[in-house]
Amino acid sequence: MATTSLPFLEDRGRLKLKVENRIKNVFVTQSEESRHGHQIDVKHIPVVTETSSKVLEAGVNTLQKTLVLKKQAELDEVDKQLALKRQEFKSSVQALAQRKSELEIKQQQTKERAMKFEKFVAENEVKRCRALNKYEVAWEQNNLKQKEIEGLTEQLKQLRARHQVLKERMTKYKIYEDYLMKTLDCLPSTFRDSGSDSLAMPIIRRHETLSITNQELLQCLGHLEEEVEDGQRKLQTMKQEHIIKKLMANKDLSELQSELESLKEKNKQAEVNLLMEQGLSRDKIEEVGSLFMAINNLAELCYIPTYGPLQNMSVLTKMDMVKEYILDKADMEKRARGLMDSGSEMTSRTALTDKKGRGSMKSIGSKTQIKSSSKVSGKSETMG
Structure with a gap:
């Protein structure tokens, strides 16, 4: 446990030393007589009657021997404080317990x-x-x-x-x-009798039966009206189902017809391939191939968008397209000639000569194309 530093003590006055006539300072080996004699030259030593703590509290400058007293006083003070701390700790432990x-x-x-x-x-x-x-x-x-x-x-x-x-x-x-x-x-009084033999009872009973019959008939009529309404609803649903089934059947029929057409085309192509594989010579095959290539080239040159995509066209459709294209060009040429005739003579002559040359060339080309198309159509018919 660390010792606490002591506080500085202020000076409370000088020490009061009490000098007493005590026994002289003699050696132990001296005799008792010599001890009591010669008291004149004896120097008396001042004796401090205060405690060490009081001496230290007065702040007197002490010698080295008094330092022990000082340390002893500090140790006593520390012991006191330690005892107090222990007491406080014990009391605090008790309080904590x-x-x-x-x-x-x-x-x-x-x-x-x-x-x-x-x-x-x-x-x-x-x-x-x-x-x-x-x-x-x-x-x-x-x-x-x-x-x-x-x-x-x-x-x-x-x-x-x-x-x-x-x-x-x-x-x-x-x-x-x-x-x-x-x-x-x-x-x-005979008519006033209200018994069972009265004349009014049959009429009353007849009225009761007629009223009961009327109620039953009204109930039957209501049931019949409900049945008629149910029948009308069922008829309406049946009509709608019939229309739906009819539409579905028409759709299936159109799909089957398209499949039939595609099967026919495939059958024709298969027959052509079969004939080509069975009886045709290599020359005829090459000729037919060249004709097909020529038709395809002409179809590419004379393509008309209204006929659809070129890949899905048959040979006859391509030839019809080429024919229509040539006829359109011939019609355009005729119209151009009619317009050019109304011009000047020089321009008309030169234009006519040029057009005649071009027309002759085009007519020759169209004739050759028509002849080739007629040949191809005839060969396709013979092949078919």
């Missing part, structure tokens, strides 16, 4: 309170669930009762309306009742 016990007691009390609170919360939760279930049951019952009340009020309204109608009908037929009562009063 007491506080710990109090805290343990409080913790135990808190746990008990927490357990009680949890139990209270659980009981409240159970009560809340019960109350909620009761509320839901009561709410459902209230809704049912409310619906019953609404239904009963609706029935009451209907009954009141029926009562009002019957009341109005009674007031309406009151005059007839009065008339009948007056008529009964005027009739003889």
